[in-house]
Amino acid sequence: MPRESNLKRREPTTTFEAPELMFAELDGLLGYLLRRAQGAMHRDFMAAVSDFELTQKQAAALWLIQANGGVSQVEVAAALGMDRATMMAVTDRLEDRGFIIRKRSSVDRRRQELYLTPSGQSTLKKCKARIAEHEEKFREMFTASELAALLEALKKFQTLS
Amino acid sequence: MPRESNLKRREPTTTFEAPELMFAELDGLLGYLLRRAQGAMHRDFMAAVSDFELTQKQAAALWLIQANGGVSQVEVAAALGMDRATMMAVTDRLEDRGFIIRKRSSVDRRRQELYLTPSGQSTLKKCKARIAEHEEKFREMFTASELAALLEALKKFQTLS
Numbered sequence: 001m002p003r004e005s006n007l008k009r010r011e012p013t014t015t016f017e018a019p020e021l022m023f024a025e026l027d028g029l030l031g032y033l034l035r036r037a038q039g040a041m042h043r044d045f046m047a048a049v050s051d052f053e054l055t056q057k058q059a060a061a062l063w064l065i066q067a068n069g070g071v072s073q074v075e076v077a078a079a080l081g082m083d084r085a086t087m088m089a090v091t092d093r094l095e096d097r098g099f100i101i102r103k104r105s106s107v108d109r110r111r112q113e114l115y116l117t118p119s120g121q122s123t124l125k126k127c128k129a130r131i132a133e134h135e136e137k138f139r140e141m142f143t144a145s146e147l148a149a150l151l152e153a154l155k156k157f158q159t160l161s
Numbered sequence: 162m163p164r165e166s167n168l169k170r171r172e173p174t175t176t177f178e179a180p181e182l183m184f185a186e187l188d189g190l191l192g193y194l195l196r197r198a199q200g201a202m203h204r205d206f207m208a209a210v211s212d213f214e215l216t217q218k219q220a221a222a223l224w225l226i227q228a229n230g231g232v233s234q235v236e237v238a239a240a241l242g243m244d245r246a247t248m249m250a251v252t253d254r255l256e257d258r259g260f261i262i263r264k265r266s267s268v269d270r271r272r273q274e275l276y277l278t279p280s281g282q283s284t285l286k287k288c289k290a291r292i293a294e295h296e297e298k299f300r301e302m303f304t305a306s307e308l309a310a311l312l313e314a315l316k317k318f319q320t321l322s
């Protein structure tokens with residue numbers, strides 16, 4: 001069983017009058033708390049970038065392609081931990097919207113290079129400003145040392161996947 | 162812009178030979194790291210409970226219904242931060258599989274009470290054992306105080322949603 005338990009009833013956090021249910025240690029589970037935290041941040045992200053209609057995955061792909069012009073789809077997928085089908089859907093969508101272009105490599109004809117278009121550049125720039133505000137809203141709940149510890153802790157999860 | 166930056170290149174963590182891409186501070190974003198951490202833990206959760214074919218949401222709903230026999234669908238949805246449509250899909254699925262039953266309240270005829278069936282009880286019991294092992298795998302990456310700080314930090318996110 002988990003080492004830490006939390007039998008205390010949870011404070012209602014929604015505007016809906018939530019009854020105080022017994023959580024029976026569910027809300028002491030790392031997996032449960034991580035999923036709820038991600039849910040909260042995901043909802044806020046979607047609201048923050050709603051003008052651009054970009055998902056977290058699409059925004060992350062745009063971000064990486066900008067920083068690594070000419071990168072391949074497989075490389076972006078590996079760096080972001082996405083499977084190939086998901087990455088294919090992401091790049092197709094970004095290409096359809098005119099944010100990226102695929103170019104065949106002049107060195108290796110089998111390789112397709114990804115680049116941001118001017119429209120992709122401009123959208124990402126505006127999007128990054130919104131993401132910075134969204135980030136700040138969550139970051140400011142923590143002291144600098146709490147935040148540093150949290151970021152380090154979150155990085156460790158990827159070593160187990 | 163985010164206060165903390167992380168320009169250092171990321172270590173490849175997959176078996177695929179990932180090229181070292183420039184992350185341009187993407188991997189210093191709380192939102193990005195939280196999504197990746199949740200992705201890693203979600204994949205491991207699904208593998209851990211694969212015998213039972215339960216999603217995180219279905220398992221959490223079973224868990225809460227067990228701890229609060231007679232609870233209503235709306236109450237479980239509020240406690241777990243799910244919208245009504247999602248909760249409806251979850252309870253329909255759990256009922257179809259014979260894990261829960263809906264019973265009309267004898268006090269308030271408009272209210273439907275949820276209970277675990279013996280099959281739901283037995284499945285949840287086995288599932289909890291697997292979840293405990295899955296939790297432990299991630300918990301043991303941290304010292305007791307690191308873990309306590311991480312759980313506290315994750316709880317704070319719900320106050321912003």
